[in-house]
Amino acid sequence: MEVRRAAAGDARAIAEVHVRSWKAAFPGLLPQDYLDALQPEDRLPGWQHTLEGAAPWPVVLVGEENGRMVGFVEVAPSGDPDAEERTGEVRTIYLDPAAWGAGCGVALLDAGVSVLADGGFAEAILWVLHSNSRARRFYERQGWWPDGATKEHDWHVFVATDVRYRRQLPGAAVMARDGAGQESEKSQS
Numbered sequence: 001m002e003v004r005r006a007a008a009g010d011a012r013a014i015a016e017v018h019v020r021s022w023k024a025a026f027p028g029l030l031p032q033d034y035l036d037a038l039q040p041e042d043r044l045p046g047w048q049h050t051l052e053g054a055a056p057w058p059v060v061l062v063g064e065e066n067g068r069m070v071g072f073v074e075v076a077p078s079g080d081p082d083a084e085e086r087t088g089e090v091r092t093i094y095l096d097p098a099a100w101g102a103g104c105g106v107a108l109l110d111a112g113v114s115v116l117a118d119g120g121f122a123e124a125i126l127w128v129l130h131s132n133s134r135a136r137r138f139y140e141r142q143g144w145w146p147d148g149a150t151k152e153h154d155w156h157v158f159v160a161t162d163v164r165y166r167r168q169l170p171g172a173a174v175m176a177r178d179g180a181g182q183e184s185e186k187s188q189s
């Protein structure tokens with residue numbers, strides 16, 4: 001898989017992978033009628049807005065095999081109210097279901113983490129659906145740990161509980177893991 005920065009023209013392919021991944025990953029976790037109705041057009045304007053922006057963040061990377069998009073990752077400074085200045089965030093990572101379990105997720109996550117580390121971030125967080133145990137295991141295998149924070153994510157048609165994961169970034173001063181855990185005991189509602 002080749003990884004490159006996304007361009008404005010990638011918005012539709014990203015929206016299509018995004019929706020295919022949601023429909024395959026979230027039955028039983030999110031309302032089925034919402035998943036059934038979900039279309040790439042629902043996500044397209046958001047991705048167009050993101051990719052057409054001139055701001056340095058977010059950065060979106062796409063993974064391609066034989067010219068076909070298999071997944072993407074989006075990274076940015078953390079938007080959390082309690083975030084330290086040098087805390088980045090993996091906002092989204094989604095693979096086409098056909099690419100699950102083949103190493104593409106690790107490659108994309110590593111690429112996103114490298115962009116954050118190169119951007120001067122010392123640590124990173126991400127939010128994941130509490131019930132998304134497959135993704136949570138994936139993050140834990142990649143060195144992320146739940147820092148104790150949770151939040152109710154309002155998707156307008158449903159509310160879902162998210163949990164926060166955290167990790168130090170390459171090159172960051174090593175902080176004792178216990179210290180990081182204590183620091184992040186503050187729980188969001």
Ligand SMILES: CC(C)(COP(=O)(O)OP(=O)(O)OC[C@H]1O[C@@H](n2cnc3c(N)ncnc32)[C@H](O)[C@@H]1OP(=O)(O)O)[C@@H](O)C(=O)NCCC(=O)NCCS
Pocket residue numbers: 021022025093094095096097099100101102103104105106127128129132134135137138
């Ligand atoms: C989470 C994700 C990025 C991980 O990437 P990946 O390359 O598939 O990672 P892995 O190869 O480590 O596989 C992750 C898990 O999916 C499982 N898996 C692999 N292929 C699968 C398939 N065809 N169907 C169902 N599960 C599959 C793996 O066995 C593994 O589960 P395990 O932890 O029980 O062993 C990717 O699976 C994905 O896009 N999932 C759906 C979207 C999602 O949940 N994104 C995260 C939102 S916060």
